Amino acid sequence: MTAAIQYPKSTEPSRLDAAVQRLREGAVAWARAPVAERIALARSMLAGAARVAGRSVAAACAAKGIPAGSPLEGEEWLAGPYVNARILRQTIRSLRQIARNGNTAVGPLGRDADGRLTARVFPAGRLDAVLFMGARGDVHFEAGVDEEELHASRARFYKEADPRPRVCLVLGAGNVNSIPTADVVTKLFVEGAVCLLKTNPVNAYVGPFIEEAFAEAISRGFLQVVYGGADEGSYLTRHPGVDEVHITGSDKTHDLMVWGPPGPERAERVARGQPLLQKAITSELGSVTPVLLVPGPYKDRQLAWQAENVAGMVTNNASFNCIAGKMLITPTGWARRRDFVDLVERFMGMVPARKAWYPGAEARFQSLTDGRAGLRRVGGGEGTLPWTIIPDLDVEDRSERAFRTEPFCSILSEAPIGSGDPVEFLEKAVAFCNERLWGTLSAVLVVHPSTLADPTTGAAVERAIGELRYGTVCVNVWPGLSFALGTTPWGAAPGSPLHDIQSGRGWVHNTLMLEHVDKVVLRHPVTSPIKLPYFPSHRTAGVLGRRLARLEESGSLLHLPGVVVPAARA
Numbered sequence: 299m300t301a302a303i304q305y306p307k308s309t310e311p312s313r314l315d316a317a318v319q320r321l322r323e324g325a326v327a328w329a330r331a332p333v334a335e336r337i338a339l340a341r342s343m344l345a346g347a348a349r350v351a352g353r354s355v356a357a358a359c360a361a362k363g364i365p366a367g368s369p370l371e372g373e374e375w376l377a378g379p380y381v382n383a384r385i386l387r388q389t390i391r392s393l394r395q396i397a398r399n400g401n402t403a404v405g406p407l408g409r410d411a412d413g414r415l416t417a418r419v420f421p422a423g424r425l426d427a428v429l430f431m432g433a434r435g436d437v438h439f440e441a442g443v444d445e446e447e448l449h450a451s452r453a454r455f456y457k458e459a460d461p462r463p464r465v466c467l468v469l470g471a472g473n474v475n476s477i478p479t480a481d482v483v484t485k486l487f488v489e490g491a492v493c494l495l496k497t498n499p500v501n502a503y504v505g506p507f508i509e510e511a512f513a514e515a516i517s518r519g520f521l522q523v524v525y526g527g528a529d530e531g532s533y534l535t536r537h538p539g540v541d542e543v544h545i546t547g548s549d550k551t552h553d554l555m556v557w558g559p560p561g562p563e564r565a566e567r568v569a570r571g572q573p574l575l576q577k578a579i580t581s582e583l584g585s586v587t588p589v590l591l592v593p594g595p596y597k598d599r600q601l602a603w604q605a606e607n608v609a610g611m612v613t614n615n616a617s618f619n620c621i622a623g624k625m626l627i628t629p630t631g632w633a634r635r636r637d638f639v640d641l642v643e644r645f646m647g648m649v650p651a652r653k654a655w656y657p658g659a660e661a662r663f664q665s666l667t668d669g670r671a672g673l674r675r676v677g678g679g680e681g682t683l684p685w686t687i688i689p690d691l692d693v694e695d696r697s698e699r700a701f702r703t704e705p706f707c708s709i710l711s712e713a714p715i716g717s718g719d720p721v722e723f724l725e726k727a728v729a730f731c732n733e734r735l736w737g738t739l740s741a742v743l744v745v746h747p748s749t750l751a752d753p754t755t756g757a758a759v760e761r762a763i764g765e766l767r768y769g770t771v772c773v774n775v776w777p778g779l780s781f782a783l784g785t786t787p788w789g790a791a792p793g794s795p796l797h798d799i800q801s802g803r804g805w806v807h808n809t810l811m812l813e814h815v816d817k818v819v820l821r822h823p824v825t826s827p828i829k830l831p832y833f834p835s836h837r838t839a840g841v842l843g844r845r846l847a848r849l850e851e852s853g854s855l856l857h858l859p860g861v862v863v864p865a866a867r868a
Contacts, residue, residue: 303360303503308526311533317494317522318465318539324519325463325492333397333456336487337390339515344386346511347479348851351379354507355844358475361503362616363653363681368840370649372831373615374475375843381476381782383850388422388784388809389487392453402453402810407445408436410819411760415439415448419785419810420820425855429846431828433775435786435820438764443814451813455490464541466491467534471546471582472500473618473656479508481544482521484806491542492520496534498547499527500657531555535575542578544806549583549799556796568797579796580804582789584620584704585737585768587611587777590727591638592759593629593718594746596824601634603825604744604774605641608710609648610832611742611776613685616652617708618659620801621740621777624704625711627727632718639689639712643674646685648834651677652708659683659707666705683708690714693730702736720749721758732767738791739801740770740777747824763819767791769801775822776832784809786818829868838864 309317358374359366392402405418420435421427439448455461466485470478482493497505505523515521524530535543535555545552557564558574567574589608596604611623626642628635654660663683667673670688678684691698691713700711715730716723731741743762749755763771769790770780780786787808790801792815805815831839831846842864849857 303357304506305499305502306505306525308530309524314524314530314534314537317524318534318537320519321465321492321494321522322463322539325465327518328486328492328520329461329463329490333393337393337397339518339520340386340390340393340483340487342514343483343512344383344390344851346513347379347382347386348848350507350511351375351847354378354475354504357503357507358501361501362655369836369838370840372836372839372841372843375840375847376782376831377615378475379847380843380850382479383847384782385480385483385784385807385809387850387853389483391422392809392811393487396453396456400456401449404448404452404810404812407448410438411757411764412441414441414816415443415445417448417812419818420783422783422785425849425853425858428855428858429861430779432823432826433779433821435780435783435818437787437812437818438816440792440814440816447814453811454813455488455811461490464491465539466493467537467540467543468493468495469531469543469545469547470495470497470501472498473615473620475501475504477546478504479512481546481806482512484808485544486515486520488808488811493522494534494540495521495523496531497523497525535577540577542580543575544580544804546582552579552581552583552799552802555579571797573796580806581799581802582620582739582806583799583802584706585739585790585801586624586701586704586735587621587737587740587742588625588627588731588735589623589742589744590627590724590731590762591629591635592720592743592745592749593632593723594720594749596634596746600746600824601638602641605638606645606833606835607774607776607830608744609642609645609834610830611778612708612710613646613649613652613834614778614832616655618656618706619778620704621781623710623742623776625700625713625735627730628712628714629716629718629723630714635714639687642710643676643685643687645834646687646710647676649685651679651682651684653681654683654707656706662703662705663707663709666700666703666709686710687712693734701734704737720755724758724762728762728765732765737801738768738794739789740772740780741766741768742772742777743774745773745824768817770818770820773819773821774824775820775830777820778832780818780820781807783807786820787812787815788818789815791817828865831868833868836868838867842868
C-alpha cells in the first residue's frame with residue numbers, strides 16, 4: 299500500500315518557464331476550438347479519470363492512514379473519482395446542449411422569498427432523482443436578474459465572438475483530491491482558459507495520476523502539471539506568462555499573494571487599494587461552517603438521523619474539509635438541545651480517531667482547546683486527535699477565538715442562542731452567523747417538516763435562507779453533497795473585497811455555466827430511508843463509494859442495481 303505513494307520533486311524554474319510557454323501556445327488553439335473538439339477532450343479526460351481511479355484511491359488511503367477495505371475507503375472514492383466523474387459527465391452534457399441549442403439547460407424557474415429569480419438545477423436527470431430521493435437544488439440569482447438575462451448570460455464564453463487566449467494558474471488544494479481536477483475542468487470548459495496546475499505538497503502524489511488521466515489535454519498544450527511549494531507558487535503567480543490565478547487554500551496564503559507579507563508595506567497597499575498582485579484571482583478559502591438546529595417537534599428517529607448527519611459533517615476526511623461542520627448553533631432553553639449534542643457525540647465516537655495527516659493539525663487543536671473546561675472528547679491516541687466538542691460557547695464573547703478561527707481538525711463547537719421559539723432563534727442565529735462567524739462558504743439548517751409547513755415558521759425559515767450570507771445554504775443535509783453535484787455552483791457568497799476576502803470569490807464546478815449567482819440552496823428531507831454514505835454508522839460505504847463512482851462514470855441506469863445492494867445494507 300505504501301509503495302503506491304509517489305511524491306514528485308519540485309519542478310525546476312526552467313521547466314516552469316517551459317510549461318508556461320507551452321500553455322501560451324496552446325491557449326490560442328483552445329480559445330478557438332469548436333465545441334465538438336471540447337466534447338471529445340472532456341470524454342477523453344473522463345475515460346482517463348476512470349482508468350486511474352482505483353490506484354489513486356489506494357494512494358490516498360495510504361497517505362491518510364485509511365485501512366484497505368474499510369468503510370472509510372468510501373470517503374476517497376466519493377471525494378475523488380466520484381466527483382471527478384460527475385463533474386466531467388455534467389460538463390459533457392452541457393457541451394452537447396451548447397452544440398445543439400447554443401445554451402445549457404436549466405430546470406423550472408421561480409422566485410425566492412425576496413422575489414429574486416431562481417432556477418432548479420438538481421436533480422439533473424432520472425439517475426439523480428433515483429439516487430437522491432426528495433433532494434432538490436436551486437440557484438438563487440442576484441437582484442435584478444430576469445429570465446432574459448439568465449438565458450443571455452449563461453455559457454458566456456461560448457457566446458464570445460473572439461475569446462481571448464488565457465493561461466490560468468491553478469494552485470491545488472491539499473485536502474481533497476478532486477478539488478484540483480474539478481478546478482481545472484471549470485477553468486478549461488466553463489471559462490475557456492488553459493491551465494497550469496501546481497499541486498499542493500500535501501497531496502502531490504495525486505499529480506502523476508492527473509498527468510496520466512488527462513494526458514491528451516497535456517499533449518495538446520491545454521494543461522500542464524507542476525510541483526513544488528510556496529517558492530514555486532510565488533514564482534508562477536508573478537510569472538508574466540500567467541494571466542490569472544485560482545487558489546483553493548487558506549485566506550492567509552491568498553493575502554500573502556495578493557498583498558505581500560504582513561507589515562507596514564502591506565498595510566499601505568491595503569489602504570491605497572493597490573494589491574501587489576495585478577492579476578484577476580478567484581479563490582475558495584474555507585469557513586467556520588455553522589449548523590443551525592431549528593427547534594421543532596422531532597421524533598427520536600428524526601433527531602438521531604440529523605445528529606448522525608451532523609457527526610458525519612465533522613468526521614468525514616478526518617475533519618480536514620473546508621465545509622466540515624464546525625459551529626453547532628443550538629436554541630437556548632429548548633428541551634432537547636442537550637439530547638442532540640449527546641447524540642452527535644455518540645455518533646462521532648463511531649468513527650475511530652483519525653491520523654492527523656494534515657500539517658499543523660495538532661497545533662490548531664491545542665490552540666483552540668488549551669485552558670477550556672468541559673471539553674467532550676472521544677477516542678484519540680498516538681498520531682491521532684480525539685473527536686472533540688467544545689460546548690456552551692458564549693455568543694456574546696467578542697474575544698472567542700472559535701468564532702474567528704477555522705479549526706481544520708477534529709473539533710466541533712456548540713453555541714446556544716435565542717430561545718425555543720423557531721422565529722426568535724432564526725433571527726438571532728442568522729445575525730450571529732453573518733456578523734460574528736468567519737467565512738461565507740456554506741451553512742446548514744436542520745429543520746422539522748412541520749416547521750417548514752407552518753405559514754409563520756416556514757416564512758421565517760425562508761427569510762433565514764435568503765439572509766444567510768453564504769454561497770451555499772443546505773437544509774437537512776451536508777454541503778459536501780452540493781460540492782459534489784456539479785450542477786450546483788460552488789463558491790463563497792459574492793461580494794467580499796480583496797482586503798477582507800473571507801471564503802473567497804468566484805464559482806467553480808458550475809457545469810451549467812451560470813452567471814450572476816448569489817447562492818445555492820439544497821434541500822433534503824429531515825430523514826431518508828437510505829443512509830447517506832458519510833454517516834459514521836455506514837457499514838458498506840467503501841463498496842458503495844466504488845460502485846457510485848463507476849455508475850457516475852457511465853451515467854447508465856444499468857449500473858444502478860450494483861449501487862442499490864450496498865446502499866440497502868448500510
